[in-house]
Amino acid sequence: MLDFRFTNTPGGRNQDAIAELLIQPRLWIPSGDYPAHIDWREKALAQIVDEKKRAMIAYWGNEAVGGIVYQRDPADPTRVEVRNLSIERHARGRHVASFLLRQVEVEACVDFPGATTIVTDTKHTNTGLILFASENGYYVETVAKLDDSNFAHNGVPDVILAKDLNPPASF
Ligand SMILES: CC(C)(COP(=O)(O)OP(=O)(O)OC[C@H]1O[C@@H](n2cnc3c(N)ncnc32)[C@H](O)[C@@H]1OP(=O)(O)O)[C@@H](O)C(=O)NCCC(=O)NCCS
Helix, strand or coil: CCCEEEECCCCHHHHHHHHHHCCHHHHCCCHHHCCCHHHHHHHHHHHHHCCCEEEEEEEECCEEEEEEEEEECCCCCCEEEEEEEEECHHHCCCCHHHHHHHHHHHHHHHHCCCCCEEEEEEECCCHHHHHHHHHCCCEEEEEECCCCCCCCCCCCCEEEEEEECCCCCCC
């Protein structure tokens, strides 16, 4: 059955869904890549409740199959950061992540007035994510070891990918 739904409405069932999606094994990335993930998850879930962070969730039927956590960059209000993106394996290859990301790009212009750039990051070894981002119009902004930044992982260089936010003409 094909029955997809996408939402960034906070609270209730959606809060439970993003909490579930952010459990480490469901991120489909090695746990060693994000040693502080458990602490980050707890903080992120609280910030989603407070609407400092947002979560865009994809449901396939009743199952949450993917999500994106995003926020305004606390250090630069013109930038929106994608802090987490993952799709369940059985839902991949259908452009669910691309559609989710496009909704984030559009909604970010509503949620965060004045934002002009959206960024995401990943370890330089995550070629799948880098190719996915490139397919979706992102360019490599920086490759750096950013231990003291929002993008610190575990000492391994990060690739920061960026895209200009272009809201639809109807805005
Ligand atoms: C990367 C990920 C989000 C892609 O999800 P998805 O829904 O399958 O992606 P889409 O179907 O929207 O992909 C769109 C295009 O991006 C490219 N792409 C996506 N995943 C790719 C991969 N693993 N390798 C190469 N290209 C890829 C393809 O060109 C694809 O289009 P095509 O299938 O028509 O060729 C998903 O594989 C995932 O969750 N990976 C593990 C988690 C992760 O690495 N998250 C990022 C942590 S920072």
